[in-house]
Amino acid sequence: MTQTFLSSGLDLDRLLRLRLTVARHSEMDAARWWNSKGMLGRYGAVVLKRGFPSTHYFAQARVVFAVARHRCAELFDPPGCMTLWHLPPKLEDQFEERWQTWLDEAERWTPFFENLAGLQGDDLLDALKRRSLRASRAASLAIQPSLTHDWRHRRSHGEILDPAHQERRVD
Numbered sequence: 001m002t003q004t005f006l007s008s009g010l011d012l013d014r015l016l017r018l019r020l021t022v023a024r025h026s027e028m029d030a031a032r033w034w035n036s037k038g039m040l041g042r043y044g045a046v047v048l049k050r051g052f053p054s055t056h057y058f059a060q061a062r063v064v065f066a067v068a069r070h071r072c073a074e075l076f077d078p079p080g081c082m083t084l085w086h087l088p089p090k091l092e093d094q095f096e097e098r099w100q101t102w103l104d105e106a107e108r109w110t111p112f113f114e115n116l117a118g119l120q121g122d123d124l125l126d127a128l129k130r131r132s133l134r135a136s137r138a139a140s141l142a143i144q145p146s147l148t149h150d151w152r153h154r155r156s157h158g159e160i161l162d163p164a165h166q167e168r169r170v171d
């Protein structure tokens with residue numbers, strides 16, 4: 001697959017593959033993280049292929065991405081944080097701009113979507129590794145200290161919401 005890098009170094013094709021893999025893994029017929037049952041699986045393809053013959057895979061993705069975004073916002077939405085489903089607006093805009101190119105290249109994505117449809121409650125890390133989406137251990141260790149420091153700093157300054165009370169903490 002070709003890669004589209006942003007000035008920030010983000011590979012949009014990889015981001016799409018990552019979102020798709022996590023979304024499929026998390027459906028109700030797999031890990032049960034959110035309530036979409038097989039939409040990125042064979043059921044979703046059967047339902048949407050008739051109305052969207054050449055782009056049904058991307059229509060399936062739109063549905064599950066919306067469900068994932070909504071579910072994650074329900075559970076984790078502190079100010080200033082980002083998730084796989086809620087990136088900074090500039091990145092989300094660039095992702096959206098790339099969407100039409102992916103639609104134009106739908107055939108190129110067919111093998112990935114077909115492989116994804118067979119995902120059944122696998123371990124997420126294994127699913128990511130099989131699709132070459134898992135960061136190396138060295139990369140994970142390199143980023144961890146800065147994330148931990150940022151979390152502690154923000155929490156000590158009352159910027160992190162207490163999930164039990166859903167109100168701004170005042171220390």
